[in-house]
Every structure is written in structure tokens, then in C-alpha cells.
Amino acid sequence: MNTVAYDILDEIIERKLKSRHRIFADKEKLHPDYIPDYLPHREEQIKRVASILVSALEGVRPSNILIYGLTGTGKTAVTLYVLKRLGKKAIDFDARFKYAYVNTRKTDTTYRVLADIARSLGLRIPYTGLAIAEVYRRYVEALENWGGVHIVVLDEIDYYVRKHGDDLLYKLTRINEELEHSKVSLIGITNDINFVENLDPRVRSSLGEEEIVFPPYNAEQLYDILMERAKQAFNPNTISNEVIRYCAALAAREHGDARRALDLLRVAGEIAEREMAEKVTVKHVKKAAMEIEYGRIQQVVSTLPLHAKLVLKAIIVLVRKHGHATTGETYNYYREFARSIGLEPLTQRRVSELINELDMLGLVNAVVVNRGRYGKTKMIRVGDLIDVIDDALERFMGE
DNA sequence: CTTCCACCGGAAGTACCGGTAA
DNA sequence: TTACCGGTACTTCCGGTGGAAG
Numbered sequence: 001m002n003t004v005a006y007d008i009l010d011e012i013i014e015r016k017l018k019s020r021h022r023i024f025a026d027k028e029k030l031h032p033d034y035i036p037d038y039l040p041h042r043e044e045q046i047k048r049v050a051s052i053l054v055s056a057l058e059g060v061r062p063s064n065i066l067i068y069g070l071t072g073t074g075k076t077a078v079t080l081y082v083l084k085r086l087g088k089k090a091i092d093f094d095a096r097f098k099y100a101y102v103n104t105r106k107t108d109t110t111y112r113v114l115a116d117i118a119r120s121l122g123l124r125i126p127y128t129g130l131a132i133a134e135v136y137r138r139y140v141e142a143l144e145n146w147g148g149v150h151i152v153v154l155d156e157i158d159y160y161v162r163k164h165g166d167d168l169l170y171k172l173t174r175i176n177e178e179l180e181h182s183k184v185s186l187i188g189i190t191n192d193i194n195f196v197e198n199l200d201p202r203v204r205s206s207l208g209e210e211e212i213v214f215p216p217y218n219a220e221q222l223y224d225i226l227m228e229r230a231k232q233a234f235n236p237n238t239i240s241n242e243v244i245r246y247c248a249a250l251a252a253r254e255h256g257d258a259r260r261a262l263d264l265l266r267v268a269g270e271i272a273e274r275e276m277a278e279k280v281t282v283k284h285v286k287k288a289a290m291e292i293e294y295g296r297i298q299q300v301v302s303t304l305p306l307h308a309k310l311v312l313k314a315i316i317v318l319v320r321k322h323g324h325a326t327t328g329e330t331y332n333y334y335r336e337f338a339r340s341i342g343l344e345p346l347t348q349r350r351v352s353e354l355i356n357e358l359d360m361l362g363l364v365n366a367v368v369v370n371r372g373r374y375g376k377t378k379m380i381r382v383g384d385l386i387d388v389i390d391d392a393l394e395r396f397m398g399e
Numbered sequence: 400c401t402t403c404c405a406c407c408g409g410a411a412g413t414a415c416c417g418g419t420a421a
Numbered sequence: 422t423t424a425c426c427g428g429t430a431c432t433t434c435c436g437g438t439g440g441a442a443g
Contacts (some may be wrong), residue, residue, distance in 0.1 A: 109427075109428065110427085110428095111426090111427055111428080112428095126418070126419065127417090127418075128416095128417060128418045128419080128426080128427065128428080129417080129418035129419030129420080129425090129426065129427085130418085130419060130420085130426070130427090131419095131425080131426055131427080132426085132427075134419095134420095134426090305430085326405085326406085327405085327406065327407085328405065328406070346430095346431075346432090347431080347432060347433080348406085349407095349408085349431095349432075349433080349434095350430085350431060350432075352406080352407070352408080353408085353431095356408095368406090368407070369439095370406095370438075370439040370440055370441095371404085371405085371439090371440080371441080372403095372404080372439070372440035372441030372442070373402090373403075373404060373440075373441040373442045373443090374404060374405075374440095374441075374442095375403085375404035375405025375406050375438095375439095376404080376405060376406050376407065376437095376438065376439065376440090377404095377405055377406050377407085378406080378407080
């Protein structure tokens with residue numbers, strides 16, 4: 001009896017192990033953070049970035065760079081690609097060259113941004129406890145002791161500036177005035193082109209010494225990108241041109257987002273593998289599109305603070321009833337709901353902010369409207385994913 | 400043309416937490 | 422141990438506002 005159970009288990013494990021390598025040869029090649037050796041349709045941008053930064057190898061401070069482009073247009077990939085190459089060359093040239101990369105959406109406080117920059121020089125900075133001025137002091141000190149060219153990449157700076165203003169940017173653009181033996185160059189990456197307008201003019205002119213625009217990819221270019229990666233990521237004969245073309249077309253519809261296209265391809269492959277299919281098909285891609293969207297919602301909803309969940313629930317109930325909701329309606333419903341489960345409700349001011357946060361997370365759509373005599377409020381709507389959101393909400397309501 | 404609704408959203412402040420340095 | 426720091430998650434206060442109604 002036992003042997004039978006083991007046989008079954010063995011078989012499952014064996015089949016699982018076999019199937020794991022059936023579709024993918026090297027899934028890493030499709031990972032969002034992977035930087036490939038070849039970036040199709042970005043030769044221009046690579047040249048620009050590289051020609052600006054090479055002077056670092058001679059110890060000369062390169063101009064600051066501001067990079068614009070929508071999500072998934074290769075901004076981060078190109079920047080890191082050039083910096084990595086330069087880092088290797090620096091060894092041959094015996095040049096003192098280092099770089100820091102900070103995504104200011106993920107690392108979204110002044111302290112942590114500065115700490116990460118300082119850490120890239122090998123400093124040990126505690127997670128908390130120090131004054132920001134102290135972290136800055138240590139960074140400057142380390143730069144002076146080191147004496148090289150430090151390139152600081154601030155990715156998605158529009159998010160940081162919106163939240164905390166441009167004080168840090170101002171400080172960093174002027175840091176060279178305090179330095180004698182070292183130099184610092186900044187590379188700002190943003191997908192919001194308008195964001196520069198609300199920068200301090202001094203910061204704007206300094207950061208924008210050089211500006212590079214990354215246009216969106218079209219379907220054909222996306223196809224080339226996917227093809228290039230698919231060759232490495234998939235086993236032969238597991239994926240067709242048709243499937244790749246389909247992924248490219250889907251992503252092209254969304255402002256030519258290459259990351260999206262690669263995600264689709266990777267998840268489609270995972271689904272095919274799970275289903276023990278021989279090949280990835282268009283059907284798998286369609287499933288992947290759904291799975292990515294559902295997964296995102298589950299993830300976002302599950303990490304929402306309790307009161308944000310209650311507010312979201314209130315919105316869903318009201319939208320189901322009337323097709324839309326306003327801040328006032330939402331607040332009244334939320335307040336009674338919170339009281340009914342023995343919670344002290346938050347203020348309307350705070351709830352108004354929570355609604356904005358839900359909007360930014362893409363769970364709801366809130367637009368400020370003026371209804372004349374009937375006042376000014378936010379019109380809140382929820383897309384066709386309302387049922388998916390509600391499902392996730394029910395599942396994670398008890399934290 | 401003026402009123403006035405139903406909010407918006409900035410500013411300042413409070414409480415708390417996890418942490419450091421000396 | 423004590424003084425202090427930054428971040429989070431709020432509250433309190435309040436001036437501001439576009440446009441339908443009067």
C-alpha cells in the first residue's frame with residue numbers, strides 16, 4: 001500500500017520536474033529586472049547616454065541627464081546597461097567610477113533614498129535612527145575619501161518629487177560645490193513629462209543639462225524585442241511567431257509597454273507549463289492577461305490598511321446601486337459601516353485622501369467635478385473589475 | 400450678477416514607533 | 422539611560438472654488 005502511494009508521489013514529482021524544463025530554457029531572460037546584452041531599437045539612446053557618461057572614465061564629471069519616456073520604453077534598461085558596461089571598462093582604465101541606482105517609487109522616503117546612495121559607496125547606514133543631515137554628511141565624507149566619479153540614478157523621480165518636493169534634488173545638484181576630490185552626476189528618470197514644470201528652475205536647468213526622450217515602441221519593435229528574448233528564454237518549438245506577435249499587439253495597444261509584453265510572454269509560458277502543454281498558445285496569452293490583472297488586484301487589495309478596505313467596500317456598494325459614488329455618500333456609508341463593527345470612523349478629510357490613494361492604485365476612478373449649485377465633489381467609479389475587487393475584498397476583509 | 404453648495408486640499412500639529420548615538 | 426530622528430497615520434482648522442440656481 002505504501003509503495004503504491006510512493007509510486008504515485010514519485011510520478012508526480014518526476015512529471016513536475018520534467019515539465020519544468022519543457023517550455024522554458026531560461027525564464028530569467030523574461031524577468032522584469034533582467035538587463036539583456038542587446039536592446040533592439042534603442043541604439044540611439046544608448047549612444048546618447050554612453051557619449052555623455054564616458055567622460056567619467058577620465059575623471060571628468062559628466063553632465064546631468066534627464067530621461068523621459070512612458071513605462072516600458074527601456075529607460076531603466078538602457079541606463080543600467082550603459083552603466084554596467086562603463087563599470088567594467090572602468091576597471092581596464094583604472095578609473096574610479098561607481099554608480100547608485102534608486103527607484104524612488106519603491107524607496108520612497110528622503111532618508112532611504114539618501115541611505116541607498118551612500119550605501120552604494122560601501123557605507124553601512126542604519127535603516128533608521130540617524131538625522132538626514134548626518135547621512136548626507138557621511139556620504140560627502142565618503143566621497144571625499146574615495147575621490148572618483150559617482151553617478152546617481154534616480155528612477156521614477158516624479159513620484160518622489162510629488163510626495164516630498166525637490167529639496168533633496170536641489171541639494172544633490174549642488175553637492176559638487178562641497179566636493180574637492182570627487183564628482184557627482186545625476187540621472188533623473190521620469191515617465192511624467194510635465195513634472196519638470198513644477199521643479200525649482202535651478203534644479204530644472206541643472207538636472208536637464210542633457211535631456212533624452214524615449215519614444216514608445218510600436219508593435220513591430222515590440223515583436224523584435226520579444227523575439228530576441230524568446231529565443232533565449234524558451235525551448236525550441238515551444239513558441240510560435242504568432243504567439244509573440246499577439247503579445248506584441250496587446251502591449252502595443254497599451255502605449256507600447258515592453259515590460260507588459262514580456263510579462264505576458266512569461267506568464268503565458270508559466271500557464272502552458274502548468275497545464276503541461278507542449279507549446280504556448282494564444283489562449284495561454286489571453287489567460288495570462290487575466291491572471292496578471294487579477295493577481296495585481298489581489299495583491300493590492302490584500303495589503304490595503306483596514307480603513308481603506310472599508311472605504312473601498314462602501315464605494316463598491318454605492319457604485320453597484322447608482323453606478324457612481326461621491327465623497328459625501330461614501331463617507332456616510334463608511335462611517336455607519338465602521339461603527340457597526342465597533343470601529344471609530346476616520347474623519348472625512350482623511351477618507352477623501354484614502355479615496356485618492358485608491359484612485360492612484362487603479363482600483364477606482366475618482367474625478368473632481370463641479371456640480372454648480374450642488375457643490376464640488378469627487379465622482380467615483382469602478383471599472384468592469386468591480387466583481388474581482390469585491391471578491392478580493394471579501395477574502396482579505398479580516399486582515 | 401451674486402449666492403452658495405459640498406466638498407477640495409494645503410498647512411500645521413499630535414501621537415506613536417523603531418531606531419541611533421553618546 | 423536620555424535626547425533626538427524620520428516615517429506613518431492620522432486630526433484640526435480653514436481658505437478656496439466652478440457653476441447651476443435664483
